[in-house]
Amino acid sequence: MVKYRGQTSPIRQYIKEKPHPWGFKVCGRSGDTSILYDFHVYQGGNGKRSELGQGADVVLNLTSTLEQNKGYKNYADILFTSVPLLIKLSEKGMFYTGLLRNNRLSGARLLDEKALKKIGRGKIDHQIKTTHNIAMVKWYDNRAVTLLSSNVSVEPVAEANRWNKAKKHRSFQCQYQQL
Structure with missing residues:
Protein backbone atom coordinates (compact mmCIF):
# COMPACT_ATOMS: atom_id res chain seq x y z
CA MET A 1 0.00 0.00 0.00
CA VAL A 2 1.50 3.31 -1.09
CA LYS A 3 0.28 6.02 1.29
CA TYR A 4 -1.98 8.64 -0.31
CA ARG A 5 -4.34 10.94 1.58
CA GLY A 6 -5.61 13.05 -1.33
CA GLN A 7 -9.24 12.97 -2.41
CA THR A 8 -8.90 13.26 -6.18
CA SER A 9 -7.71 9.84 -7.31
CA PRO A 10 -10.28 7.29 -8.55
CA ILE A 11 -7.90 4.37 -7.81
CA ARG A 12 -7.33 5.25 -4.14
CA GLN A 13 -8.16 2.28 -1.85
CA TYR A 14 -8.96 1.83 1.83
CA ILE A 15 -7.75 -1.25 3.73
CA LYS A 16 -8.31 -0.89 7.47
CA GLU A 17 -5.67 -3.45 8.59
CA LYS A 18 -2.76 -1.64 6.89
CA PRO A 19 -0.46 0.81 8.72
CA HIS A 20 -1.41 3.40 6.08
CA PRO A 21 -5.03 2.48 5.31
CA TRP A 22 -5.53 5.01 2.48
CA GLY A 23 -3.46 4.76 -0.67
CA PHE A 24 -2.68 2.87 -3.85
CA LYS A 25 -2.40 -0.92 -3.95
CA VAL A 26 0.83 -1.88 -5.69
CA CYS A 27 2.06 -5.47 -6.13
CA GLY A 28 5.54 -6.27 -7.37
CA ARG A 29 7.79 -9.12 -8.46
CA SER A 30 11.40 -8.95 -7.33
CA GLY A 31 14.35 -11.31 -7.30
CA ASP A 32 16.52 -12.58 -4.46
CA THR A 33 18.62 -9.40 -4.79
CA SER A 34 15.48 -7.30 -4.06
CA ILE A 35 15.56 -5.66 -7.48
CA LEU A 36 12.03 -4.93 -8.70
CA TYR A 37 11.46 -6.60 -12.08
CA ASP A 38 7.74 -6.03 -12.60
CA PHE A 39 4.87 -4.34 -10.77
CA HIS A 40 1.11 -3.94 -10.98
CA VAL A 41 -0.94 -0.96 -9.74
CA TYR A 42 -4.51 -1.88 -8.86
CA GLN A 43 -6.82 0.33 -10.90
CA GLY A 44 -10.21 -1.03 -9.89
CA GLY A 45 -12.21 -3.99 -11.06
CA ASN A 46 -13.32 -4.54 -14.63
CA GLY A 47 -16.68 -6.04 -13.61
Missing part, protein backbone atom coordinates in the same frame (compact mmCIF):
# COMPACT_ATOMS: atom_id res chain seq x y z
CA LYS A 48 -15.71 -9.59 -14.59
CA ARG A 49 -15.22 -12.35 -12.00
CA SER A 50 -12.18 -14.53 -12.53
CA GLU A 51 -12.37 -18.26 -11.83
CA LEU A 52 -9.16 -18.07 -9.74
CA GLY A 53 -9.89 -14.78 -7.97
CA GLN A 54 -8.37 -11.33 -8.02
CA GLY A 55 -5.28 -12.23 -5.96
CA ALA A 56 -4.39 -15.17 -8.18
CA ASP A 57 -4.85 -13.01 -11.27
CA VAL A 58 -2.26 -10.56 -9.94
CA VAL A 59 0.26 -13.38 -9.39
CA LEU A 60 -0.40 -14.87 -12.84
CA ASN A 61 -0.04 -11.41 -14.41
CA LEU A 62 3.31 -10.80 -12.66
CA THR A 63 4.64 -14.25 -13.58
CA SER A 64 3.42 -14.12 -17.21
CA THR A 65 6.74 -12.60 -18.36
CA LEU A 66 8.78 -15.48 -16.87
CA GLU A 67 9.83 -18.45 -19.00
CA GLN A 68 7.87 -21.62 -18.35
CA ASN A 69 9.44 -24.82 -16.94
CA LYS A 70 12.49 -23.01 -15.53
CA GLY A 71 11.63 -23.84 -11.89
CA TYR A 72 11.07 -20.29 -10.67
CA LYS A 73 10.16 -20.09 -6.97
CA ASN A 74 7.45 -17.58 -6.08
CA TYR A 75 6.59 -16.39 -2.57
CA ALA A 76 3.55 -14.32 -1.61
CA ASP A 77 1.45 -13.40 1.39
CA ILE A 78 -1.97 -14.55 2.54
CA LEU A 79 -3.90 -12.28 0.15
CA PHE A 80 -2.81 -14.15 -3.00
CA THR A 81 -2.49 -17.83 -2.00
CA SER A 82 -4.99 -20.50 -3.09
CA VAL A 83 -4.86 -24.14 -4.20
CA PRO A 84 -6.08 -23.39 -7.77
CA LEU A 85 -3.25 -20.85 -8.14
CA LEU A 86 -0.63 -23.44 -7.15
CA ILE A 87 -2.08 -25.91 -9.63
CA LYS A 88 -1.99 -23.29 -12.40
CA LEU A 89 1.64 -22.35 -11.62
CA SER A 90 2.62 -26.04 -11.40
CA GLU A 91 1.32 -26.48 -14.94
CA LYS A 92 3.71 -23.69 -15.99
CA GLY A 93 6.63 -25.39 -14.22
CA MET A 94 6.83 -22.82 -11.40
CA PHE A 95 6.87 -23.31 -7.63
CA TYR A 96 4.92 -21.30 -5.06
CA THR A 97 4.92 -20.89 -1.29
CA GLY A 98 2.56 -18.67 0.67
CA LEU A 99 0.41 -18.31 3.76
CA LEU A 100 -3.15 -19.55 3.41
CA ARG A 101 -6.44 -18.31 4.83
CA ASN A 102 -8.51 -20.91 6.67
CA ASN A 103 -11.45 -20.42 4.29
CA ARG A 104 -9.27 -21.52 1.33
CA LEU A 105 -8.34 -25.00 2.54
CA SER A 106 -10.09 -26.67 -0.43
CA GLY A 107 -11.55 -29.52 1.61
CA ALA A 108 -8.34 -30.34 3.50
CA ARG A 109 -8.96 -31.58 7.03
CA LEU A 110 -6.35 -30.01 9.28
CA LEU A 111 -6.62 -29.68 13.05
CA ASP A 112 -8.28 -26.45 14.15
CA GLU A 113 -6.49 -23.82 16.23
CA LYS A 114 -8.08 -24.98 19.53
CA ALA A 115 -6.79 -28.53 19.08
CA LEU A 116 -3.29 -27.33 18.17
CA LYS A 117 -3.22 -24.94 21.14
CA LYS A 118 -4.23 -27.77 23.48
CA ILE A 119 -1.33 -29.92 22.24
CA GLY A 120 1.10 -27.03 22.60
CA ARG A 121 3.46 -24.69 20.86
CA GLY A 122 5.36 -26.14 17.94
CA LYS A 123 2.69 -28.71 16.96
CA ILE A 124 2.31 -29.32 13.24
CA ASP A 125 -0.50 -30.84 11.21
CA HIS A 126 -0.18 -31.36 7.48
CA GLN A 127 -1.74 -32.82 4.39
CA ILE A 128 -0.09 -33.49 1.03
CA LYS A 129 -1.90 -33.64 -2.31
CA THR A 130 0.30 -36.01 -4.31
CA THR A 131 -1.65 -35.46 -7.53
CA HIS A 132 -0.36 -31.88 -7.77
CA ASN A 133 2.65 -32.16 -5.40
CA ILE A 134 1.22 -29.61 -2.95
CA ALA A 135 1.82 -29.55 0.80
CA MET A 136 -0.53 -27.83 3.26
CA VAL A 137 1.01 -27.32 6.70
CA LYS A 138 -0.58 -25.79 9.81
CA TRP A 139 1.91 -24.89 12.55
CA TYR A 140 0.99 -23.55 15.98
CA ASP A 141 3.24 -20.87 17.48
CA ASN A 142 1.38 -18.09 19.36
CA ARG A 143 -1.48 -18.84 16.99
CA ALA A 144 -2.03 -21.19 14.08
CA VAL A 145 -0.37 -20.37 10.76
CA THR A 146 -1.24 -22.28 7.58
CA LEU A 147 1.25 -22.56 4.74
CA LEU A 148 0.61 -23.87 1.23
CA SER A 149 3.53 -24.85 -0.97
CA SER A 150 4.54 -26.72 -4.09
CA ASN A 151 8.19 -26.18 -3.13
CA VAL A 152 8.60 -27.31 0.51
CA SER A 153 7.03 -29.98 2.71
CA VAL A 154 7.14 -31.19 6.34
CA GLU A 155 10.32 -33.28 6.68
CA PRO A 156 13.04 -32.99 8.08
CA VAL A 157 12.52 -31.28 11.43
CA ALA A 158 14.46 -28.09 12.25
CA GLU A 159 14.52 -25.92 15.38
CA ALA A 160 12.94 -22.47 15.79
CA ASN A 161 13.74 -20.31 18.84
CA ARG A 162 10.82 -18.57 20.51
CA TRP A 163 10.36 -16.49 23.65
CA ASN A 164 8.92 -18.17 26.72
CA LYS A 165 8.20 -16.23 29.96
CA ALA A 166 9.31 -19.03 32.27
CA LYS A 167 12.38 -20.24 30.38
CA LYS A 168 13.24 -16.99 28.53
CA HIS A 169 14.09 -18.79 25.27
CA ARG A 170 12.86 -22.16 24.12
CA SER A 171 13.36 -24.20 20.96
CA PHE A 172 10.42 -25.65 19.05
CA GLN A 173 10.26 -28.03 16.14
CA CYS A 174 9.69 -26.51 12.74
CA GLN A 175 9.36 -28.93 9.83
CA TYR A 176 10.22 -28.32 6.21
CA GLN A 177 11.57 -30.20 3.23
CA GLN A 178 12.25 -29.40 -0.40
CA LEU A 179 9.69 -31.22 -2.61
Whole structure:
Protein backbone atom coordinates (compact mmCIF):
# COMPACT_ATOMS: atom_id res chain seq x y z
CA MET A 1 0.00 0.00 0.00
CA VAL A 2 1.50 3.31 -1.09
CA LYS A 3 0.28 6.02 1.29
CA TYR A 4 -1.98 8.64 -0.31
CA ARG A 5 -4.34 10.94 1.58
CA GLY A 6 -5.61 13.05 -1.33
CA GLN A 7 -9.24 12.97 -2.41
CA THR A 8 -8.90 13.26 -6.18
CA SER A 9 -7.71 9.84 -7.31
CA PRO A 10 -10.28 7.29 -8.55
CA ILE A 11 -7.90 4.37 -7.81
CA ARG A 12 -7.33 5.25 -4.14
CA GLN A 13 -8.16 2.28 -1.85
CA TYR A 14 -8.96 1.83 1.83
CA ILE A 15 -7.75 -1.25 3.73
CA LYS A 16 -8.31 -0.89 7.47
CA GLU A 17 -5.67 -3.45 8.59
CA LYS A 18 -2.76 -1.64 6.89
CA PRO A 19 -0.46 0.81 8.72
CA HIS A 20 -1.41 3.40 6.08
CA PRO A 21 -5.03 2.48 5.31
CA TRP A 22 -5.53 5.01 2.48
CA GLY A 23 -3.46 4.76 -0.67
CA PHE A 24 -2.68 2.87 -3.85
CA LYS A 25 -2.40 -0.92 -3.95
CA VAL A 26 0.83 -1.88 -5.69
CA CYS A 27 2.06 -5.47 -6.13
CA GLY A 28 5.54 -6.27 -7.37
CA ARG A 29 7.79 -9.12 -8.46
CA SER A 30 11.40 -8.95 -7.33
CA GLY A 31 14.35 -11.31 -7.30
CA ASP A 32 16.52 -12.58 -4.46
CA THR A 33 18.62 -9.40 -4.79
CA SER A 34 15.48 -7.30 -4.06
CA ILE A 35 15.56 -5.66 -7.48
CA LEU A 36 12.03 -4.93 -8.70
CA TYR A 37 11.46 -6.60 -12.08
CA ASP A 38 7.74 -6.03 -12.60
CA PHE A 39 4.87 -4.34 -10.77
CA HIS A 40 1.11 -3.94 -10.98
CA VAL A 41 -0.94 -0.96 -9.74
CA TYR A 42 -4.51 -1.88 -8.86
CA GLN A 43 -6.82 0.33 -10.90
CA GLY A 44 -10.21 -1.03 -9.89
CA GLY A 45 -12.21 -3.99 -11.06
CA ASN A 46 -13.32 -4.54 -14.63
CA GLY A 47 -16.68 -6.04 -13.61
CA LYS A 48 -15.71 -9.59 -14.59
CA ARG A 49 -15.22 -12.35 -12.00
CA SER A 50 -12.18 -14.53 -12.53
CA GLU A 51 -12.37 -18.26 -11.83
CA LEU A 52 -9.16 -18.07 -9.74
CA GLY A 53 -9.89 -14.78 -7.97
CA GLN A 54 -8.37 -11.33 -8.02
CA GLY A 55 -5.28 -12.23 -5.96
CA ALA A 56 -4.39 -15.17 -8.18
CA ASP A 57 -4.85 -13.01 -11.27
CA VAL A 58 -2.26 -10.56 -9.94
CA VAL A 59 0.26 -13.38 -9.39
CA LEU A 60 -0.40 -14.87 -12.84
CA ASN A 61 -0.04 -11.41 -14.41
CA LEU A 62 3.31 -10.80 -12.66
CA THR A 63 4.64 -14.25 -13.58
CA SER A 64 3.42 -14.12 -17.21
CA THR A 65 6.74 -12.60 -18.36
CA LEU A 66 8.78 -15.48 -16.87
CA GLU A 67 9.83 -18.45 -19.00
CA GLN A 68 7.87 -21.62 -18.35
CA ASN A 69 9.44 -24.82 -16.94
CA LYS A 70 12.49 -23.01 -15.53
CA GLY A 71 11.63 -23.84 -11.89
CA TYR A 72 11.07 -20.29 -10.67
CA LYS A 73 10.16 -20.09 -6.97
CA ASN A 74 7.45 -17.58 -6.08
CA TYR A 75 6.59 -16.39 -2.57
CA ALA A 76 3.55 -14.32 -1.61
CA ASP A 77 1.45 -13.40 1.39
CA ILE A 78 -1.97 -14.55 2.54
CA LEU A 79 -3.90 -12.28 0.15
CA PHE A 80 -2.81 -14.15 -3.00
CA THR A 81 -2.49 -17.83 -2.00
CA SER A 82 -4.99 -20.50 -3.09
CA VAL A 83 -4.86 -24.14 -4.20
CA PRO A 84 -6.08 -23.39 -7.77
CA LEU A 85 -3.25 -20.85 -8.14
CA LEU A 86 -0.63 -23.44 -7.15
CA ILE A 87 -2.08 -25.91 -9.63
CA LYS A 88 -1.99 -23.29 -12.40
CA LEU A 89 1.64 -22.35 -11.62
CA SER A 90 2.62 -26.04 -11.40
CA GLU A 91 1.32 -26.48 -14.94
CA LYS A 92 3.71 -23.69 -15.99
CA GLY A 93 6.63 -25.39 -14.22
CA MET A 94 6.83 -22.82 -11.40
CA PHE A 95 6.87 -23.31 -7.63
CA TYR A 96 4.92 -21.30 -5.06
CA THR A 97 4.92 -20.89 -1.29
CA GLY A 98 2.56 -18.67 0.67
CA LEU A 99 0.41 -18.31 3.76
CA LEU A 100 -3.15 -19.55 3.41
CA ARG A 101 -6.44 -18.31 4.83
CA ASN A 102 -8.51 -20.91 6.67
CA ASN A 103 -11.45 -20.42 4.29
CA ARG A 104 -9.27 -21.52 1.33
CA LEU A 105 -8.34 -25.00 2.54
CA SER A 106 -10.09 -26.67 -0.43
CA GLY A 107 -11.55 -29.52 1.61
CA ALA A 108 -8.34 -30.34 3.50
CA ARG A 109 -8.96 -31.58 7.03
CA LEU A 110 -6.35 -30.01 9.28
CA LEU A 111 -6.62 -29.68 13.05
CA ASP A 112 -8.28 -26.45 14.15
CA GLU A 113 -6.49 -23.82 16.23
CA LYS A 114 -8.08 -24.98 19.53
CA ALA A 115 -6.79 -28.53 19.08
CA LEU A 116 -3.29 -27.33 18.17
CA LYS A 117 -3.22 -24.94 21.14
CA LYS A 118 -4.23 -27.77 23.48
CA ILE A 119 -1.33 -29.92 22.24
CA GLY A 120 1.10 -27.03 22.60
CA ARG A 121 3.46 -24.69 20.86
CA GLY A 122 5.36 -26.14 17.94
CA LYS A 123 2.69 -28.71 16.96
CA ILE A 124 2.31 -29.32 13.24
CA ASP A 125 -0.50 -30.84 11.21
CA HIS A 126 -0.18 -31.36 7.48
CA GLN A 127 -1.74 -32.82 4.39
CA ILE A 128 -0.09 -33.49 1.03
CA LYS A 129 -1.90 -33.64 -2.31
CA THR A 130 0.30 -36.01 -4.31
CA THR A 131 -1.65 -35.46 -7.53
CA HIS A 132 -0.36 -31.88 -7.77
CA ASN A 133 2.65 -32.16 -5.40
CA ILE A 134 1.22 -29.61 -2.95
CA ALA A 135 1.82 -29.55 0.80
CA MET A 136 -0.53 -27.83 3.26
CA VAL A 137 1.01 -27.32 6.70
CA LYS A 138 -0.58 -25.79 9.81
CA TRP A 139 1.91 -24.89 12.55
CA TYR A 140 0.99 -23.55 15.98
CA ASP A 141 3.24 -20.87 17.48
CA ASN A 142 1.38 -18.09 19.36
CA ARG A 143 -1.48 -18.84 16.99
CA ALA A 144 -2.03 -21.19 14.08
CA VAL A 145 -0.37 -20.37 10.76
CA THR A 146 -1.24 -22.28 7.58
CA LEU A 147 1.25 -22.56 4.74
CA LEU A 148 0.61 -23.87 1.23
CA SER A 149 3.53 -24.85 -0.97
CA SER A 150 4.54 -26.72 -4.09
CA ASN A 151 8.19 -26.18 -3.13
CA VAL A 152 8.60 -27.31 0.51
CA SER A 153 7.03 -29.98 2.71
CA VAL A 154 7.14 -31.19 6.34
CA GLU A 155 10.32 -33.28 6.68
CA PRO A 156 13.04 -32.99 8.08
CA VAL A 157 12.52 -31.28 11.43
CA ALA A 158 14.46 -28.09 12.25
CA GLU A 159 14.52 -25.92 15.38
CA ALA A 160 12.94 -22.47 15.79
CA ASN A 161 13.74 -20.31 18.84
CA ARG A 162 10.82 -18.57 20.51
CA TRP A 163 10.36 -16.49 23.65
CA ASN A 164 8.92 -18.17 26.72
CA LYS A 165 8.20 -16.23 29.96
CA ALA A 166 9.31 -19.03 32.27
CA LYS A 167 12.38 -20.24 30.38
CA LYS A 168 13.24 -16.99 28.53
CA HIS A 169 14.09 -18.79 25.27
CA ARG A 170 12.86 -22.16 24.12
CA SER A 171 13.36 -24.20 20.96
CA PHE A 172 10.42 -25.65 19.05
CA GLN A 173 10.26 -28.03 16.14
CA CYS A 174 9.69 -26.51 12.74
CA GLN A 175 9.36 -28.93 9.83
CA TYR A 176 10.22 -28.32 6.21
CA GLN A 177 11.57 -30.20 3.23
CA GLN A 178 12.25 -29.40 -0.40
CA LEU A 179 9.69 -31.22 -2.61
